[in-house]
Amino acid sequence: MAKKLHYFNLNGLAEPIRYILHYTKxxxxxxxxxxxxxxxxxxxxxxxxxxxxxEGERILTQSLAIAKYVARNSDLIPVDPWVVAVVEGAAYTxxxxxxxxxxxxxxxxxxxxxxxxxxLLEETIDFFFTRFEKHLQENGGYxxxxxxxxxxxxxxxxxxxxxxxxxxxxxxxxxxEAVVEKIRNLPGVKEYIEKRGPYVIDQ
Ligand SMILES: N[C@@H](CCC(=O)N[C@@H](CS)C(=O)NCC(=O)O)C(=O)O
Numbered sequence: 201m202a203k204k205l206h207y208f209n210l211n212g213l214a215e216p217i218r219y220i221l222h223y224t225k226x227x228x229x230x231x232x233x234x235x236x237x238x239x240x241x242x243x244x245x246x247x248x249x250x251x252x253x254x255e256g257e258r259i260l261t262q263s264l265a266i267a268k269y270v271a272r273n274s275d276l277i278p279v280d281p282w283v284v285a286v287v288e289g290a291a292y293t294x295x296x297x298x299x300x301x302x303x304x305x306x307x308x309x310x311x312x313x314x315x316x317x318x319x320l321l322e323e324t325i326d327f328f329f330t331r332f333e334k335h336l337q338e339n340g341g342y343x344x345x346x347x348x349x350x351x352x353x354x355x356x357x358x359x360x361x362x363x364x365x366x367x368x369x370x371x372x373x374x375x376x377e378a379v380v381e382k383i384r385n386l387p388g389v390k391e392y393i394e395k396r397g398p399y400v401i402d403q
Contacts, residue, residue: 203229217251224270251263295357336375
């Protein structure tokens with residue numbers, strides 16, 4: 201059945217899904233929409249937002265649900281129900297962090313944007329990342345003791361945050377940095393990154 205992932209030409213919320221699809225060797229169409237997405241296209245999205253994932257006639261929304269779905273049938277889904285819940289908890293916390301970045305991304309006023317960036321770089325990142333660091337260090341470098349779909353989410357959100365904040369936030373957090381490096385060098389992911397090259401945004 202034809203698989204399609206729709207998103208913008210950006211890492212954002214779709215890159216972890218792209219990474220999982222490449223790592224698990226699934227063929228899919230990587231559909232990239234312009235930021236000036238036409239109203240006719242937006243109106244066809246179930247909740248007006250991207251990413252969406254299609255399999256034949258069926259459509260999935262919500263990036264975390266899509267990531268978990270495309271990781272099924274692979275070694276990226278934990279078996280123990282407790283670990284399933286632990287890694288999902290980590291995913292929701294990674295998104296709690298991302299939701300602190302979004303107002304900065306959307307802010308148009310240069311002065312306000314500067315203030316928001318300062319707060320993110322000086323406080324918010326450290327609040328979350330010292331805790332991610334501790335969680336990873338206490339569990340052998342992974343949220344649930346071994347590699348799961350949630351490390352892909354962490355890597356993607358670090359990369360998206362770096363892109364918008366023009367930083368390399370993982371550099372201060374060795375266990376987080378190790379996860380990011382691990383994901384980027386996985387078979388399938390490494391070749392995809394080399395092929396697509398870096399993302400660029402207008403600041
Ligand atoms: N909770 C949703 C959030 C989706 C979302 O915020 N999508 C943004 C891009 S990252 C979007 O489509 N923005 C365009 C719009 O809202 O018009 C998910 O995780 O998929």
